[in-house]
Amino acid sequence: MQQKNNIKAKKNILLIGDSSSEATGIADKIKHCGYEVVTTNGDENLMNSIKQHLPSIDLIVMDLGLVENRQEAESIMNMMSYFSLPVLFTSGDESRHDETRVDKPVSASIMDNSVELNKLDSSIRKALQFQYNHIHPEQVSSKNSSRYEMVFNNSDDAIFIFDADTGRLLDVNPAVAEFTKVSGQQLSGKKFWEIDLLQQIENEANFLHEIFINGSQWFKNIPVTTPDYHFKQIDVRGSVFLEDGRRRFQYTVRDATPKNRTIKLLEKEIETKEIMIQELQHRTKNSFSLICGLTDLKAMSVETDEARELLEGLSARIQSVAEVYHLLYQDQSSEDVNVHEYCNLIIDSIIGNTDSISVQKDDICELRLELKKASSVGLILVEFLFNAIKYAFPKKKHGEVRVSLKKKGENYLLTVSDNGIGVPHGFEVNQTNCSGLYLAQVMAEQINGSISLESDNGTRATLEFTTE
Template sequence: MNIKNIVTKYLLRYESIIWLASIIILLSWPQLFHNLFTQIGNPNSRFNFWFDDFGLLHISLDILLGFANLAITLFIALFVIRAGKDLPFPRLFLVFSLCTASNSAIHFMNVWSVSIYYPWLFGLIKLIAAVANVIMVILLPIIGPRALALIKNATLLKSTKANLQTTNRALEGQILERMQAEEELIRTQNELELRVIERTAQLEKMNKKLLEEIKEKNKAEAALKDSETLFRQLAENIRDVFFIMEPENQKINYLSPTYEQVWGHSLKSAYENPRSLFEHIHPDDKNNVNDILRVSKRSGVLTNSYRIIRPDGKIKWVRVRAFPILDENEKLNRIAGVAEDITISKQYEQRLESSLREKEILLKEIHHRVKNNLQIISSLLNLQSKFVTDQRTLEIFREGRNRIKTMALIHEKLYGPKDFTRINFAEYLNELFSFLLSAYKFDSQKISFKIEIENVYLDIDQALTLGLIVNELITNSIKYAFPNGLEGQLKISMSKNGNNNLLRVYDNGIGIPPEIDIGKTDTLGLQLVQMFVEQIGGTIELKRGKGTEYLIVFLN
C-alpha cells in the first residue's frame, strides 16, 4: 500500500476528527474569546487609508469578491441539497463550500475593518479558511482522479445512455411489436376459443342429432325387423301369394309358401327359374299379361287376371295386383305384389253370367209376350169397336186401346236394347205422339209436336206411369184444343231442379174452360192423371192463359 492510499484512507476517515481538534484548540486558547471582539488600532487612520483612491479600489474588489464567494457557497449548498444522496464526494463539496464561505467572510471583514478592526475575529476567520483550504489542497489530488474518472464515466454514461436510448427505442419498438403480436395472438386465441366453442357446440349438436338418428335408426331397424317378421307371418299364413322380384335381373327376392298350393310347384324351382312364373301361364293369356307388364313399367299399375296351368293339368284363375318399387333415380328397381286364387270366384262368375244371359233371354221373351198380348187386346178392342154404333161408347173403346198401346210401346222399347230396366224417354214420347195423331186421324202438318228432353233414361215404372200421364194429356189436347181443324203446337219439356224433375205439357189451343177443376173433375182421363201423379209422389198444376200448360213435379 503506497503513501497516497494511506493518506487518502486516513484523511477521509479522520477528517471530522481534524476539524474537531482544530475547534478544540481554538476554544481552548485562553485569550481567544476574551480578545475575539477587542478593537485594536485607530479606526480613523485605517479609514483615511481606505478612502483614498487605492483604498476605494480594495473596498470595491473585496465587496465584489465577498458576494461572488457567497454566491458560490449558496450555489454549492443548493446543489448539494438537491443532489442529496446521489451527489458523489459530498465531503469535497462541503470543504469547498467552507472555503468559499470563509473567503467571503475574509473579504467582508476587510471592508468592515475600515471602520472597526477586530484582529482576533479576523484571525479566526482566516484560520478557518486556512484549514479548509489545506484540507481542500490535500483532498484535490486524491479525489481529482476519481472526479476525472467520473467525467469519463459520465461521457461513457452519456454514450451508454444514448446507446441505451437507441436500444430502448428499439426495445420499445420490439416491445410494441411484441405487444401488438401478443394482442393479435390474444385476439386470434379469443377467436380460436370462440370458434372452438362454436365448433364444440356444433359438434355437440351434431353428436346429439347423430345419437337421435342412431336411436331412430335402431328403432327403425327394430320396427323393420318386427315388420319383416310380421310380414313373413302374414305372408306365410294367408291364402294369397306375396312376391317381390327384380324384372331386369329376372330374380325373385321373396315368394310366399302359398305359391306351392296355388301353382303346384316348389318354391325352390321358382327361385332357381324365375321365368317359370310366366311359363305356367295359359297360352291364351300370355300376350295379355306381357302387355299389362309393359304398361306397368310405364304407368306404375299392374292389375290383371289370367289362368295358370298346374302340373296335374288343372287350370286355376289368379288375379295379380302389383306395383313398382323405384330407386333414387326414379327407375324401376323391383316389383311387389300379391296373387289371389280366384278360381272359385271365376266359376261363380261364369255361372252368374250364364244365369244372367238366361234371364235376359227370359226377360226379352216376357217383354215380347206382354207386347204381343197387349197388341192382341188392342186388336180385339178395335174389332169390337166396329160393332159399336154409339159414338160415346166408340170413344171409350178408342181411349182404352190408346192406353193399351201406350203400355205396349214401353215393352216394345225394352225388348230391343241390352238394358231391360230403362228406356230413352224422348224417343218413347216421339213414337207415342205419332201413334196418337194417327189414331185420331189428325194432320201432322197442322199440329206440330216439339220435345225438349235430353237423352233422359227412366226405369220401367216411372216410364210407364209418365207415359200414361202424357197419353191422357196429349189426347185431351188433340181432341179439344184444336177444334174445326185449327192449327197449333204441342210441346213437352223435361228438366231438373235440384232433386226434382219438372215435366211440362203445353198446347197453344183454345184452353180449358175456367169452370173445370183438375182436382175435382169427373172425366176419367184427368182422374187417371191425378191418380198417376200421386202414384209417383208428385204434384200437378194447371196454368191457364194462352193455351193450356200442365206442370208436373216429381222426385228424381
Template structure:
C-alpha cells in the same frame, strides 16, 4: 375424478403425463388394466358404466362383475390373451351393476406388461341400447319371416327384366311349386298367357300401382287359376326403379261365381225378352179386339170409352216394343217413346178431327218401366184431352210436347194453342176419369202438376228421375 394410483405409489405412473391423464379421465368408455384376475388401474368411466365405486372395483375379482352365464367365456379369453394365445380382440357380454341391473358391454382388449407381469389393457363400451335395438330387429325379422312363410296370399318380387327374385312359400299351396323352384325363373313361367304380362307392366308403369288387377296363372301341372294382384313399383335407396313387387290372391272361387252369375243373368235376359215379347203381343191382341168391337158400336159415348181403353193399352204396348227392339231390358229412351206415342194418338183421331200438328222438343232421357209406363199413360190422357176439348168444331190446332232434364229432376210440358182451360179450373175437383187418372199417375212417380193458360192450355209435370 382422476385415475386412482394409490395401490402402486411406489411404481411410476405410466399416465403421469397430464395430456394422457386428461384423455383417459374424460373418455366416455371404461379404460382399465386387468392383472391376476383383478383390476389394477381404472378411469372414472369404469365406475360410471359398472355402477360401482373405486373401492369395490379394486377389491373384487373382475369376474364377479360379469354375468354368471358369461364368466366362463370371459375367463377363457383373458387366460388365452395373458398366455400369448390367440383370443378375440373384441367381444360382447353382460355385466352386473351394483343395483342388480344387467347391461350389455363390448370389450376391446390387448396384452400388456404391467409392473413386469402379464396384464391386459381394456376398453369397455356400454352397448345396452344398441343391443336392445339389435334384439328388436332380430325379433322383427323373425316375426315378418313367420308372416312371410305363413301368409295366405302370394307375395312376390321381380326385377325389371321380369325375373322372380322373391316369392312366398304360399305359392306351393296354389300352384304346387316350391319357392326355390321359381326364384330365378321369368315370372311369365307361371302365366297362363305370357303376353298378358306386358299389359300388367304397362299399367303399373303408367300409374305406379294396380289394385285388384286380374291375372290368370297356371300351376305346376298346367291348370289355370285366377288371381287378383295388388302390385307396385320397387325402388332402391336412390329412387331408381328396380322392379315390381306385390301380392296375389286366389280368386278362382269368386271367378266361378261370377261366371255362373253371368250365365244366370244371360238366361234371365233371354226369359225377359221372351216375356216382354209375349206381353207386347198380348197387349196387341187386346188392342185389336177392342178395335174390332169399336167398329161395331153405333153410339159415340161407347165408342169413346173403347177408344180411350185401346189407346191406354197401346201406350203400354209401345213401351215393350221399344224394349224389345232396343235390346235394353231395363230402360226406355223416353224421348223417342213419347214422340212415337204422340204421333200414334194423333193418327188415331186424324179421320174424325181437324188438322192438328205436333211439335216436340225432347231431351234424351232413359228411364225404367216404373216411371215410363205412368208417363206414357199421362201423355196419352193429356193429348187426348187436347184433341177432344181444345179445338171446338174439330178445328185445326197445334200441340207441343217438351221434355227437359235438370240434374236429378225432369219436366214434361204439354201445351196446345186451343181455347184453354176453364176459368178457375181445379184438376183435383175434376170429375173426368182421364184427369183423375193423371193425378194418380203423377203421385205414383212422386211428381207434381201445374196447370195454367198461356196461349192455350199448359200442363207442366215435374218429377224425380
C-alpha cells in the same frame, strides 16, 4: 310411474279446463263414453295438478284456450312425453288446429269442443292405443309379426320376397310349390330371372319396371304355361317395401281360373235372364195389344157415342202401356225407356186416327226414364191428347195440337197445347170431375210431378216432373 298393461281396463282421464259449460259438457261426454273423469281448473299449476293425480292418470284432455301459443303447446307435449301420457287438446277455434302435432313420443291431437260422442270416443281410444304401443313396442312388434307370419304361411296365393338390389329370392310361402312345382328349398337363393314362372310374367307385362316406377302394381289375367305344360291365367301384384333399411319387392301370384270361371257363369246367367226378360216383355206387349183389339171391336159394336168414347179412351191407355214394353223389347233393355220415341208413338197412335186435327211436335227432347215413371208420363200424355180432341174442337171442328218435351233446369216439361175453345174461366185441374184429368193428376203425384192448365187462345196442359 306405474303403467297399466291392460289397455281394455277402465281408464282415468284428467280434464284440464275452465269452469265454463263447454268444459262441463266435454266431461259429461267423456263419462258417457265409459271413462272416469277427474277435473282440474286451468288456473292451477299444471305440473302440480298432474303430479297430484299420478299414477292413476291414463290420458289428459286440455282446453287449448288455456295455452298462449304454439311454443307453450309444444312445451306441454314435451312434458306429457316425460310422463308417457297422451294428450288431447280441445278447441272451438279452427285457426289453432295446427298448433299440435302427432310425431311426439305420445299422441297429441286436437278436436272440436262440439265433437260428437263417437268421434270423441274414437280419439280417446286412438290416443290410448298410441300410448300402449309406445310403452310396449316389443309386444306390438311381436303381435304384428305373428299375424303377418300366419297370413304369409296360410295364404292360397304364392308369395315371393326378393332383395330389390340383387334380385335374389329371400323367402317364399308354401303356396309357391303349387305354382312352380318346385319346393321352396330348391328355389332358395335363386335370382328373379332364374324362376320360369316369374320370367313369363315379366315377358308379358314388363312387371318389374312398373313396380319400381309406381311402388305397387296389379296385372290381371296374365297367360302362363305351368311346369306340367298346362295353360292358365294368373293375377299378379307386386310391391316395393323397406325392411331393416333395405329395399325388398314382393310378388303375390293368384290363380285367376276360379275367378274367371265364376265371371263366365255369372255372365251366362245374366244373358239367360236378359233373354227371359225380353221374351216376357214381348209377350206382355202382345197381351196388351190383344186386349186393345178386343176393346176396339167392342167399341165398333156399341150404339151410343158415350160408350164408344169410353172404350176408345180405354184402348188408347192400354195401347200406351203396350208401347212401353214394345220399346223395352226393341231396345233389349229391362231398365229404362226411350221417352222421345215413346211420346212419338203415342202421338201418332192417337192423333193419327183423327182427320180433323193436325199435330205439331215442337221439340221432344231425348230422355230415358225407368219403366214405372215412363209409363206414367205416357198415360198422362194420352189424357192430355184425348182432352184436346174431345173438348177443344167440338163437333169435329178442325184444329191443331202442339206437343213438346223440354228440359227446364232440373225438371222436364211435357206440354200439349191446342188452338181450340179453351177451358172455362176459373177451371181448376184438382177440382175437376173429368175422370181423365183426375187420373192424370193422381199419376203426376205418384212421380212427384204436377199438372197445370192454362187458357190462352186455346188450352195448354203441362206436366212438370223430375227424373229422380
